[in-house]
Amino acid sequence: MSQEKKEYKGYKIEGVGKGKADYYVYTDLCKGCGLCIAKCPMNKAGKKCLQWSKEVGLYQTPAVAPDPEICIACGACAMTCPDSAIRIEKRQ
Ligand code: SF4
Numbered sequence: 001m002s003q004e005k006k007e008y009k010g011y012k013i014e015g016v017g018k019g020k021a022d023y024y025v026y027t028d029l030c031k032g033c034g035l036c037i038a039k040c041p042m043n044k045a046g047k048k049c050l051q052w053s054k055e056v057g058l059y060q061t062p063a064v065a066p067d068p069e070i071c072i073a074c075g076a077c078a079m080t081c082p083d084s085a086i087r088i089e090k091r092q
């Protein structure tokens with residue numbers, strides 16, 4: 001019997017943080033709570049970094065997406081998400 005790793009649906013935003021990382025949002029995990037948007041330090045600084053996306057999440061609520069030009073790939077959003085719906089993969 002083969003054990004397949006569950007693949008989550010979602011999308012990828014390439015080259016956030018001046019090309020430092022790739023940003024993944026898993027739409028079948030995101031429940032649209034907005035905690036990540038509230039936590040983003042760039043948003044707190046008055047910039048429109050992490051915002052609601054046109055993609056829908058688990059409950060047909062909007063998922064999120066960062067502006068790759070503003071995002072600094074700090075990871076605060078990913079650490080805040082209670083559902084692990086965000087993954088930031090640093091590029092080598
Ligand atoms: S990685 Fe940091 S700057 Fe980028 S969206 Fe997440 S919290 Fe905001």
Ligand code: SF4
Pocket residue numbers: 029030031032033034035036037057063064080081082083084085086
């Ligand atoms: S990515 Fe996580 S913290 Fe952000 S809205 Fe979706 S479920 Fe909430």
